[in-house]
Amino acid sequence: MNQDEYQEQEVESASGRAGRSSATSGSSSRKTGSASGKAKGSSGHKSASHKKQSARTSSASGRRRRRKKKRPNGHLIFFAVLAAALLITVIQLLLWNKGKKSDYDPNSTTSEFDVEVLDYLMPVDPDFLKGRADDGVTTVLALGNDPFDSTGEGESLASLIEAEADVKVLNGAFPGSTIAMKNQTYDNSYPLDGLSLYWTAAAICNHNFDLMEVVVRDLASDACSSALQTLREVDMETVDDLIIFYDLQDYMGRRIVYDENNPNNLNTCYGALNATIQLIAEQYPHIRIFVFSPTWGTFTEGDGTVRDADLDDMGNGTVADYVNWELEVCRSNGVTFIDMYYGGVSMDNRDCLTDGWHLNEKGRRRIAERFSQILHRWD
Numbered sequence: 001m002n003q004d005e006y007q008e009q010e011v012e013s014a015s016g017r018a019g020r021s022s023a024t025s026g027s028s029s030r031k032t033g034s035a036s037g038k039a040k041g042s043s044g045h046k047s048a049s050h051k052k053q054s055a056r057t058s059s060a061s062g063r064r065r066r067r068k069k070k071r072p073n074g075h076l077i078f079f080a081v082l083a084a085a086l087l088i089t090v091i092q093l094l095l096w097n098k099g100k101k102s103d104y105d106p107n108s109t110t111s112e113f114d115v116e117v118l119d120y121l122m123p124v125d126p127d128f129l130k131g132r133a134d135d136g137v138t139t140v141l142a143l144g145n146d147p148f149d150s151t152g153e154g155e156s157l158a159s160l161i162e163a164e165a166d167v168k169v170l171n172g173a174f175p176g177s178t179i180a181m182k183n184q185t186y187d188n189s190y191p192l193d194g195l196s197l198y199w200t201a202a203a204i205c206n207h208n209f210d211l212m213e214v215v216v217r218d219l220a221s222d223a224c225s226s227a228l229q230t231l232r233e234v235d236m237e238t239v240d241d242l243i244i245f246y247d248l249q250d251y252m253g254r255r256i257v258y259d260e261n262n263p264n265n266l267n268t269c270y271g272a273l274n275a276t277i278q279l280i281a282e283q284y285p286h287i288r289i290f291v292f293s294p295t296w297g298t299f300t301e302g303d304g305t306v307r308d309a310d311l312d313d314m315g316n317g318t319v320a321d322y323v324n325w326e327l328e329v330c331r332s333n334g335v336t337f338i339d340m341y342y343g344g345v346s347m348d349n350r351d352c353l354t355d356g357w358h359l360n361e362k363g364r365r366r367i368a369e370r371f372s373q374i375l376h377r378w379d
Contacts, residue, residue: 117343118327122336123378124288132286138167139238143200144245147359147367148173151223154361160368165375172231174224179246180255180272191215197244198266201276204231205283236284245292248309248357250322252299257316257325270325277333289335293323295345297357310347344370
């Protein structure tokens with residue numbers, strides 16, 4: 001081999017080595033690039049995963065914050081309610097303290113006051129009216145004392161009731177008599193006991209007027225004589241209604257109001273009225289009974305002392321006590337009670353009285369009108 005061929009062979013050999021070296025370097029470079037890409041890809045994947053995790057955490061945190069905002073604050077509600085209550089209380093106190101204009105005049109005087117009328121109304125049991133013929137006339141028998149006295153001035157109470165109520169009134173009242181007896185047994189020293197309520201009712205039911213005739217003859221009273229004659233002639237089977245009306249004379253005479261040991265004690269207003277109602281109701285059950293309370297009044301005693309029925313206790317209470325016990329008798333027996341004390345002639349009706357306690361014509365008319373109104377409630 002000459003020198004030139006040898007040099008060419010060396011050049012080719014060196015060129016081959018250089019080519020292989022370059023190829024090796026390229027391969028290495030590709031490996032390095034591939035590793036770098038993998039590294040970058042791994043880093044990108046991790047970054048994306050982290051972002052997603054952060055987003056989920058942020059979203060959950062937001063939801064928790066929103067849920068917390070929706071939950072009411074109990075303390076705030078309590079204090080708000082308390083503040084509102086205090087505000088309302090303060091406003092009410094201010095309004096109350098301010099008040100309102102009143103028409104009250106401290107210098108004016110008046111006797112007017114509000115009272116409750118003590119009427120107790122009971123119709124007669126329809127069973128007691130079965131088989132009775134209606135004669136077309138309502139007949140009323142009146143028992144009592146001075147209010148029915150027909151000898152005074154003006155129209156009598158009996159005639160006023162007839163006109164107002166369109167009824168027929170039989171006047172069997174004895175002026176000066178009382179509901180309760182003064183003595184435990186009849187004594188000639190006080191003959192008016194023989195004309196008291198129970199003795200009168202007993203004479204009617206027994207058709208025996210012997211004692212009453214003696215008493216009336218001794219009294220020499222035209223009003224009493226007329227009443228006795230009426231009672232002797234009355235046919236109780238034709239009587240529809242019975243009125244019992246006594247004025248202040250039981251109170252003035254210091255009659256006992258009630259005996260708790262004997263509800264039929266004739267020396268008490270309660271006992272005499274109770275026994276009378278039971279006697280009449282048993283013998284004449286068809287009769288409707290009306291009890292009138294006494295009216296208000298004042299009177300002067302022998303020593304000059306002026307008594308007010310509403311204020312002065314004469315030993316057995318004021319007239320209001322008598323009224324209440326009469327009402328209790330009526331309730332116990334189921335008969336009608338008409339309050340003439342508060343609802344008829346009271347202290348505001350002084351112009352209805354003469355000498356402080358006797359009814360004048362205006363007072364009698366007032367009583368008649370009130371009875372008529374009540375009587376016709378059952379028409």
